[in-house]
Amino acid sequence: MLRPLAAPAAAFCLFLSTSGLAAAADDAAALQAALKLPEVFSVMSEEGLDYGRQLEADMFPGSGGRQWQEAVTGIYSTDRMLEDFGTAFEAELNRTDTGAMLDFFSSDLGQRVTTLEISARRALLDDSVEDASRLKLEEMRAEADPRIDLIAEFVTANDLIEANVTGGLNANYAFYLGLADADALGREMSEDEVIAEVWGQEDDIREETDLWINSYLAMAYAPLTDAELHDYIAFSRTEAGKDLNRALFAGFDAVFNDVSRQLGRAAGAVLSGQDL
Numbered sequence: 292m293l294r295p296l297a298a299p300a301a302a303f304c305l306f307l308s309t310s311g312l313a314a315a316a317d318d319a320a321a322l323q324a325a326l327k328l329p330e331v332f333s334v335m336s337e338e339g340l341d342y343g344r345q346l347e348a349d350m351f352p353g354s355g356g357r358q359w360q361e362a363v364t365g366i367y368s369t370d371r372m373l374e375d376f377g378t379a380f381e382a383e384l385n386r387t388d389t390g391a392m393l394d395f396f397s398s399d400l401g402q403r404v405t406t407l408e409i410s411a412r413r414a415l416l417d418d419s420v421e422d423a424s425r426l427k428l429e430e431m432r433a434e435a436d437p438r439i440d441l442i443a444e445f446v447t448a449n450d451l452i453e454a455n456v457t458g459g460l461n462a463n464y465a466f467y468l469g470l471a472d473a474d475a476l477g478r479e480m481s482e483d484e485v486i487a488e489v490w491g492q493e494d495d496i497r498e499e500t501d502l503w504i505n506s507y508l509a510m511a512y513a514p515l516t517d518a519e520l521h522d523y524i525a526f527s528r529t530e531a532g533k534d535l536n537r538a539l540f541a542g543f544d545a546v547f548n549d550v551s552r553q554l555g556r557a558a559g560a561v562l563s564g565q566d567l
Contacts, residue, residue, distance in 0.1 A: 318389035319381035322535075325396040327405045328376070332369045334413050339367030339550065341416070346554065351561050362557040372546050380542035387538070391531035400519055404512075411511035421506075428506040441520050442508050448527040449536050451504050452497070458544050459496045462551040464489045469555020475562045 323329075343363030347355040365371075395401045414420045431439050446452060467485045470476045476485070512520055526532045 316381060318393070319377065319384050321393055322384070322389060322396070323373075323377065323380070325393060325401065325405070327409055329369070329373060330409050331412075332373045332376070334409060334416070335372065336367045336369045337413075337416055340364065343367070343554070346558060350558055355561055359557065359561060363554070366550055366553045366557065372550070375549055376542040376546050379545035380538050383538035383541040384534070387534040388531040391529065392535045395526045395531075400522060403519075404515070404523055407511045407514060411507060414510075415507060424506040424510045425502060428502070428509050431509060438509065438513075438517075439505075441517060441524070442505055442512070445508065445512075445520065445524050445527065446504060448524050448532075452501055454536075454540050455500045455504065456493065456497050458540065458547060459500065460489055460493060461544065462547045463492060463496075465548045465551040466555040466558075469552040469557075470559040470562075472552070472556045473559025473563055475559030 340363060343359070343366075347353075347359055396405065415424065430436075464485070467476065467489065471485075515523075527536065
């Protein structure tokens with residue numbers, strides 16, 4: 292699950308019926324349910340609250356107070372994030388084979404996969420579990436565990452590294468824009484300098500992304516047989532799998548860019564002494 296319409300799309304849109312639009316919305320809603328996205332965003336909300344605490348500790352220790360906590364809680368509202376995700380997700384699903392997507396993720400394997408992914412992500416909220424998952428990945432790599440090759444195949448099939456690095460860079464840029472919205476960057480930092488600062492983080496983001504994704508997936512998919520993981524990879528390589536992946540990333544990118552900009556504004560307000 293982990294996350295371009297050609298012309299003549301404009302001409303085709305002229306002939307879409309109201310029932311067709313309703314069907315597309317129904318398919319998107321059915322997919323969100325099959326993928327257990329409300330549960331995914333519930334975990335993401337908890338991750339966000341933890342990140343908010345880290346951000347306060349790094350940028351303005353002890354100065355955020357209740358207003359900062361309330362701002363972060365609102366920014367990471369599960370319902371709000373899910374609504375923003377749904378708009379971009381549904382738009383990207385137009386004219387795709389949603390039936391094939393639903394067939395896979397409504398199957399026993401599809402449901403098992405989503406359950407394992409969510410359970411692992413929730414477990415990683417515990418720092419000790421995350422540390423253990425990274426140590427396990429190191430052991431698997433040192434021992435040339437064949438499962439590592441399968442995980443790498445899955446990561447490549449879904450373009451998880453590049454897509455997440457790009458999303459991370461865009462989210463960081465949005466955070467700087469939020470700081471600028473709150474007049475917290477200072478006039479001495481130009482847009483070119485902001486862009487350079489963001490690009491300067493690429494290597495660190497790539498290294499952390501590679502480590503997090505591989506350790507997470509190795510833990511999440513440990514209960515799957517090799518045959519089951521092969522089946523999941525095979526679906527990911529179908530047109531339906533690729534289309535779903537693009538739609539997921541479109542939805543998550545929309546959420547993270549908005550969340551990051553709002554966090555930047557809220558952090559900037561604290562730094563500049565404004566009311567949140």
